[in-house]
Amino acid sequence: MVKINPEFARYAMKVYGVQAQLGTFVEECDEFSKEFMKYLFRPSKDVHWDNMEQEFADVLIMTEQLSVIFDMDRVDEVKRKKLRRLVKRLEKSGHEPPIPYIEE
Numbered sequence: 001m002v003k004i005n006p007e008f009a010r011y012a013m014k015v016y017g018v019q020a021q022l023g024t025f026v027e028e029c030d031e032f033s034k035e036f037m038k039y040l041f042r043p044s045k046d047v048h049w050d051n052m053e054q055e056f057a058d059v060l061i062m063t064e065q066l067s068v069i070f071d072m073d074r075v076d077e078v079k080r081k082k083l084r085r086l087v088k089r090l091e092k093s094g095h096e097p098p099i100p101y102i103e104e
């Protein structure tokens with residue numbers, strides 16, 4: 001998976017500003033959501049899935065950029081807690097994961 005250089009992310013954040021980058025993140029999530037709805041109602045591997053991939057890439061780019069403004073140790077702790085909750089839900093429904101749920 002391609003990872004953004006954190007120094008580049010900090011540079012982009014400095015050029016555009018935190019508020020603008022947060023706004024762009026929301027816009028990209030909205031664009032992904034719209035493409036998902038198109039796929040949901042007119043599923044086409046050629047067009048709609050490809051459009052979703054394009055928007056997913058945009059969301060990932062913005063997510064990585066935002067990681068330089070948040071306390072990622074705290075975010076990681078929240079992620080661990082939420083992933084443990086997901087595992088419990090899977091187990092409760094009889095789908096115990098046969099593999100570890102976190103890569104470190």
Ligand SMILES: [Mg+2]
Binds near residue numbers: 028055058
């Ligand atoms: Mg986009």
